Amino acid sequence: xxxxxxxxxxxxxxxxxxxxxxxxxxxxxxxxxxxxxxxxxxxxxxxxxxxxxxxxxxxxxxxxxxxxxxxxxxxxxxxxxxxxxxxxxxxxxxxxxxxxxxxxxxxxxxxxxxxxxxxxxxxxxxxxxxxxxxxxxxxxxxxxxxxxxxxxxxxxxxxxxxxxxxxxxxxxxxxxxxxxxxxxxxxxxxxxxxxxxxxxxxxxxxxxxxxxxxxxxxxxxxxxxxxxxxxxxxxxxxxxxxxxxxxxxxxxxxxxxxxxxxxxxxxxxxxxxxxxxxxxxxxxxxxxxxxxxxxxxxxxxxxxxxxxxxxxxxxxxxxxxxxxxxxxxxxxxxxxxxxxxxxxxxxxxxxxxxxxxxxxxxxxxxxxxxxxxxxxxxxxxxxxxxxxxxxxxxxxxxxxxxxxxxxxxxxxxxxxxxxxxxxxxxxxxxxxxxxxxxxxxxxxxxxxxxxxxxxxxxxxxxxxxxxxxxxxxxxxxxxxxxxxxxxxxxxxxxxxxxxxxxxxxxxxxxxxxxxxxxxx
Amino acid sequence: xxxxxxxxxxxxxxxxxxxxxxxxxxxxxxxxxxxxxxxxxxxxxxxxxxxxxxxxxxxxxxxxxxxxxxxxxxxxxxxxxxxxxxxxxxxxxxxxxxxxxxxxxxxxxxxxxxxxxxxxxxxxxxxxxxxxxxxxxxxxxxxxxxxxxxxxxxxxxxxxxxx
Numbered sequence: 001x002x003x004x005x006x007x008x009x010x011x012x013x014x015x016x017x018x019x020x021x022x023x024x025x026x027x028x029x030x031x032x033x034x035x036x037x038x039x040x041x042x043x044x045x046x047x048x049x050x051x052x053x054x055x056x057x058x059x060x061x062x063x064x065x066x067x068x069x070x071x072x073x074x075x076x077x078x079x080x081x082x083x084x085x086x087x088x089x090x091x092x093x094x095x096x097x098x099x100x101x102x103x104x105x106x107x108x109x110x111x112x113x114x115x116x117x118x119x120x121x122x123x124x125x126x127x128x129x130x131x132x133x134x135x136x137x138x139x140x141x142x143x144x145x146x147x148x149x150x151x152x153x154x155x156x157x158x159x160x161x162x163x164x165x166x167x168x169x170x171x172x173x174x175x176x177x178x179x180x181x182x183x184x185x186x187x188x189x190x191x192x193x194x195x196x197x198x199x200x201x202x203x204x205x206x207x208x209x210x211x212x213x214x215x216x217x218x219x220x221x222x223x224x225x226x227x228x229x230x231x232x233x234x235x236x237x238x239x240x241x242x243x244x245x246x247x248x249x250x251x252x253x254x255x256x257x258x259x260x261x262x263x264x265x266x267x268x269x270x271x272x273x274x275x276x277x278x279x280x281x282x283x284x285x286x287x288x289x290x291x292x293x294x295x296x297x298x299x300x301x302x303x304x305x306x307x308x309x310x311x312x313x314x315x316x317x318x319x320x321x322x323x324x325x326x327x328x329x330x331x332x333x334x335x336x337x338x339x340x341x342x343x344x345x346x347x348x349x350x351x352x353x354x355x356x357x358x359x360x361x362x363x364x365x366x367x368x369x370x371x372x373x374x375x376x377x378x379x380x381x382x383x384x385x386x387x388x389x390x391x392x393x394x395x396x397x398x399x400x401x402x403x404x405x406x407x408x409x410x411x412x413x414x415x416x417x418x419x420x421x422x423x424x425x426x427x428x429x430x431x432x433x434x435x436x437x438x439x440x441x442x443x444x445x446x447x448x449x450x451x452x453x454x455x456x457x458x459x460x461x462x463x464x465x466x467x468x469x470x471x472x473x474x475x476x477x478x479x480x481x482x483x484x485x486x487x488x489x490x491x492x493x494x495x496x497x498x499x500x501x502x503x504x505x506x507x508x509x510x511x512x513x514x515x516x517x518x519x520x
Numbered sequence: 521x522x523x524x525x526x527x528x529x530x531x532x533x534x535x536x537x538x539x540x541x542x543x544x545x546x547x548x549x550x551x552x553x554x555x556x557x558x559x560x561x562x563x564x565x566x567x568x569x570x571x572x573x574x575x576x577x578x579x580x581x582x583x584x585x586x587x588x589x590x591x592x593x594x595x596x597x598x599x600x601x602x603x604x605x606x607x608x609x610x611x612x613x614x615x616x617x618x619x620x621x622x623x624x625x626x627x628x629x630x631x632x633x634x635x636x637x638x639x640x641x642x643x644x645x646x647x648x649x650x651x652x653x654x655x656x657x658x659x660x661x662x663x664x665x666x667x668x669x670x671x672x673x674x675x676x677x678x679x680x681x682x683x
Contacts, residue, residue: 188643193645
């Protein structure tokens with residue numbers, strides 16, 4: 001009898017919840033019981049509320065059990081889970097779990113399904129089809145397909161990828177570069193991490209195609225140091241892809257070359273800003289550059305450079321494989337395709353939800369996420385990372401679309417959704433926004449460097465009830481100054497969470513006892 | 521490891537030799553030194569500067585810019601507590617205080633026995649199972665006082681009986 005195939009994710013969150021121990025324990029018991037099993041360490045399906053999620057391969061498909069702890073192993077074997085037996089932790093077919101079934105997974109099509117480093121698995125699941133197609137097109141045709149898809153930068157800025165690529169294609173330089181921004185520093189986000197840990201070849205494929213499209217032969221992935229598992233997977237994947245001829249010279253048997261190198265950041269949030277990232281890659285302090293010149297014209301080492309986020313580049317292969325029109329048929333308004341949203345913070349069912357643009361925040365948090373983890377009413381939802389607004393209930397009907405969010409002074413950013421319940425201290429959150437800016441500012445622009453410190457002081461005065469009206473006005477002015485007087489989004493958007501708290505949770509900034517006094 | 525002995529010097533020289541030809545070699549060099557020695561000894565700065573044809577001030581400037589680089593020895597176990605929003609939404613402020621009290625440390629400090637260092641971190645990408653802490657290359661999710669005590673027990677070299 002063939003060995004029974006089990007899937008236990010080797011993903012940071014799965015492991016953080018005990019997947020390694022569960023894997024070891026299952027293997028031990030199987031050995032004792034003389035049951036032949038084969039364990040595949042896949043990526044996570046993104047149903048993090050069920051991690052560690054153990055899947056058993058059956059003729060009907062994979063059957064899910066989770067969240068499994070070491071203490072459950074005995075009862076799982078007793079329930080004959082390896083033959084899909086009934087158990088309180090059983091969820092039936094993984095693909096039928098509503099959280100997963102109701103998604104539209106394009107970029108994440110393989111995530112959690114394949115073995116991350118297996119090239120044959122990758123190819124059996126449509127891997128390198130985009131690259132094959134790309135090799136039959138000239139550069140301009142490739143750029144045109146990306147333009148047609150309507151893909152916009154998924155790092156947060158949402159700049160049309162095709163236009164950036166066109167600029168690099170048209171720019172002259174002795175060398176051109178493809179730089180992948182894998183400095184995923186926004187709290188509440190993990191989609192880049194998941195791609196790199198679960199499906200690293202899709203990123204490599206996307207970067208090779210980008211190289212073909214603009215005539216670049218060197219690529220860099222700038223990965224944050226907080227992601228050691230992603231570093232391990234990417235390092236191995238780059239080597240294996242080189243050996244198989246998907247990187248290096250004569251890619252896929254063509255005359256094209258592309259070399260890829262992984263570089264590790266060093267704990268600076270600002271290096272997620274593209275020009276600071278380039279400075280860091282060049283071996284310097286991660287200080288933001290003034291634009292122009294655009295990196296597309298004078299980027300890494302002064303040469304034309306594409307800087308794209310992981311998700312942007314990882315979406316390129318499916319666009320090439322299925323066509324620009326296929327991708328652009330998803331979405332709403334000027335937001336085309338899908339956005340991998342990440343449900344985080346105080347959420348009952350946290351994880352990765354890839355959907356076409358257009359679903360509302362409320363659907364996402366309450367249908368997929370099932371509300372708060374604490375079971376207390378949700379109070380605020382911060383969308384788009386530490387520079388995103390805290391949205392009160394009346395704004396949860398906003399559709400997930402770049403323009404709709406801009407219209408309410410909010411951002412979708414990189415798709416992070418952090419839920420807070422009624423116990424959240426919004427004054428503390430406002431203070432933290434300024435504190436984070438103080439810690440992470442590169443120091444180039446005065447409003448960001450000094451304004452963040454002044455912001456903490458002013459918020460402290462307000463919460464201490466010291467001349468609150470005047471200080472609230474001062475805080476409003478300070479926010480305006482930071483927004484208009486900073487070169488990049490760090491200083492320019494740090495006020496967004498603060499302003500949203502002033503607008504929607506303003507009474508929480510004042511001390512509780514003084515509130516009564518001021519009303520009198 | 522606090523002294524910059526001959527062996528440490530040799531490590532630094534080897535690393536520089538290995539990486540100096542890379543475009544933008546400085547961060548890879550600094551990472552390798554820290555990964556090998558645990559921190560970047562101040563004496564390494566002159567060696568790096570001379571090899572990369574930069575000033576010592578420039579090298580120092582880069583080291584001091586990045587939170588990840590340490591210029592003095594850290595404890596055997598570096599405990600990083602996530603301070604970012606998703607963890608805050610799940611009670612990381614209380615966890616942070618608990619960790620500080622338990623270890624009797626503030627951020628950027630080492631215990632006297634050099635067993636533990638405490639560092640803040642802003643997001644570990646484990647935001648759906650917050651709050652999170654990281655020790656070495658491992659992240660721990662849904663952290664709380666009880667789990668933290670178990671983790672400390674595991675990390676300390678002596679065996680502690682659990683009931």
